[in-house]
Amino acid sequence: MRSARCRAHSTTSPAIRRRDATPGAAMNAARPGWRFLLAHPAHFLALGFGAGLAPVAPGTFGTLVAIPIAFVLRPAGDAVFAFAIVVAFALGVWAAGVAGRALGDDDHGAIVWDEVVAFVAVLFFVGDDPRRVAFAFVLFRVFDIVKPPPIRQLERSLSGGLGAMADDLGAAAYTLLAYAIVQRLIG
Numbered sequence: 001m002r003s004a005r006c007r008a009h010s011t012t013s014p015a016i017r018r019r020d021a022t023p024g025a026a027m028n029a030a031r032p033g034w035r036f037l038l039a040h041p042a043h044f045l046a047l048g049f050g051a052g053l054a055p056v057a058p059g060t061f062g063t064l065v066a067i068p069i070a071f072v073l074r075p076a077g078d079a080v081f082a083f084a085i086v087v088a089f090a091l092g093v094w095a096a097g098v099a100g101r102a103l104g105d106d107d108h109g110a111i112v113w114d115e116v117v118a119f120v121a122v123l124f125f126v127g128d129d130p131r132r133v134a135f136a137f138v139l140f141r142v143f144d145i146v147k148p149p150p151i152r153q154l155e156r157s158l159s160g161g162l163g164a165m166a167d168d169l170g171a172a173a174y175t176l177l178a179y180a181i182v183q184r185l186i187g
Contacts, residue, residue: 042098052110062112066119097161107164118168144171
């Protein structure tokens with residue numbers, strides 16, 4: 001049992017630390033702060049370098065983090081870009097798992113690295129034209145929020161960091177499919 005002094009200096013709130021708190025209750029009870037973000041490298045990554053601390057729509061802010069990352073990766077070539085996505089996904093499984101356990105929720109709203117990696121993957125295919133990026137951004141956010149089948153089932157069937165990361169890859173797949181259909185119809 002930790003002492004009261006240690007609990008007072010903890011990086012999470014009492015609601016998050018409670019073992020009997022449900023994941024939804026932990027998410028609604030408290031948002032992590034700067035101390036949590038900086039307490040562990042996994043927290044920093046999982047919270048998208050701080051984008052997950054946004055008071056509203058942290059997933060949207062996390063998705064925006066992907067744009068400059070893709071911009072930096074594009075000149076390195078397709079092989080490096082694709083390899084970076086794979087590495088970022090693997091790191092995300094670890095980071096989301098660590099942060100999710102600390103927050104008491106495998107896919108806490110502040111964990112946005114899943115959006116970052118999934119949207120970087122979308123941008124790999126979409127390119128860097130601002131109109132295409134904006135259209136893909138809107139599609140991705142819609143599919144990430146709505147979670148059409150089988151995305152929600154995928155999220156529920158996988159636990160920990162893998163579950164947090166996988167559902168956003170599903171949203172990325174829907175985004176690319178819808179994007180391709182619109183491109184084909186419009187030209």
